[in-house]
Amino acid sequence: MGGLPAGAIERTEHDYALWEKRVDALMMLLSSKDRRLLSVDELRRNIESLGADAYDKMTYYERWIYAITQTLIQRGVITVDELGRKIKVVQDREEQRG
Amino acid sequence: MSHEHEHAKEPLHVHRNPPRPDQDDTLTYYRAMEAAVRELLIDKGVITAEDIRRQVEDLDGRNAGRGAQMVARAWLDPAYKERMLADGAKAAEEIGFDVGPLKLIVVENTPGVHNVIVCTLCSCYPRMLLGLPPDWYKSRNYRSRVVREPRRVLAEFGTVIPDDVQIRVHDSTADMRYLVAPMRPEGTENWSEAELARLVTRDSMIGVALADRASR
C-alpha cells in the first residue's frame, strides 16, 4: 500500500468498543505460544485476500474478526456449520433482549 | 478511553436478514461473529471467559506511558540509552514491562536525523508496549503517504522538519517493531524521570511529532 495516491489523514480517534478489544484479545490469546491456533501471517493473508475495497467497506476490527474466523475454519478449529448456528443463537438472543 | 463493565452486553440491534451493504448491518453482523466465535471457543474449552476478560484488562493497562518511561530514562542515563538502542525489548524488560515475543528497535532522533514509523502492509505497532494505535496510524492515507512524502505528512501534523535534517521512514514490514526516541526538550535540566516522561507523547514515539516542550 505504500506510495499509492491517497488523501488527507483524518486525525479523529475513537475509543475502542468492548467488542473491538475482545477481537484484539482473541487474536493475542489464539496466537500465543501455548495455543498457536493461528499466526498473524495467516490473519494477514486472509485480510489481503479480501481485496483493496475491504478498506472502504469494512472497519479495522471487522477485517480482523473476519480473518480470525476464516483462519480458525481453515485450521479446522471450528466448522462453517457451527459458526452459522452460533451466529443465529447470538442474533436470536439479542432480538429477545429487544 | 471509555470504561465499560466487563460483563455488560452491548446491544446489537441485529436484523435477521443477511447483511446488506449498508454499514450499520455489516458492523452488527461482525459483532455477532465476534460473540459467536468467542462463545464457540469457550464451549470447546479453547479459552475461558476469564482469559478474555483478563486480556482486555491487560490491554487497557497498556498505554504510551510505558514507552515514555523508557525514553525518559534514556535521556537521564546514557548507559541505559545505549542498551535501549542495542536491544529495545530487553531495555523494556529492564524497567519491568512484560513485552512477550516483541522484537523492538528503538531509533533515536538527533539534531541531524528525524525518524518516523509506519507499517504499509498492515498496521504493525508495538502494541505490547504502547497499547492500541490511533485510527490514523492504521488508515490507508497515512500508510500510503508517509513513506512517499514524509515531510508533507509531518507538516500536516504540525511538525516541520528543516531541510538539513535527514528523515528516515521505518516501514515495519516483518518481525520488528519500532519506537522513536524523540530529543530531550530544552529547559529540562534537573527534571525527574517521571516529569520527563510526561513530555514524551505517543505521537512523538511514532515520529509525527516532537516531544512536548517544557512549560513549567
Added chain:
Amino acid sequence: MADAVAPRFHVGDRVTVRAAYPIGHVRTPSYVRGKHGVIERLCGTYPNPEELAYARPGLPKLPLYRVRFLQRDVWPDYTGQPADVVEVEIYQHWLETEGQAR
C-alpha cells in the same frame, strides 16, 4: 535440513530487491521491488512468513535484513531532501547483490 539458512549479506552491502510479483502472502512491499539499497543490519533469522501464512512451519528460518534506500532512488518524483531514506525489513530470498541480474 539445517534449522536456518546462512546469512549471505553483510552490513554495507549494496543489494537489489527482486522485481517478482507472485500471488500469496509477501512481506516485501511493492514500492521497493526492483530498487537498490544498502544492508543496514541483520535483524536475525525467522520462519518464512510466506509459508506461515498457509499454516506451514516456514523452515528453515531465513535471514531478515533492514535495507536502507534513498528516497530519491525509490520515488522518481520524490520532493523531500536528497539525504532522506526509507528503511524496510526484507527477507534474504528477495535480495540479490546489486548488479547481479537474474
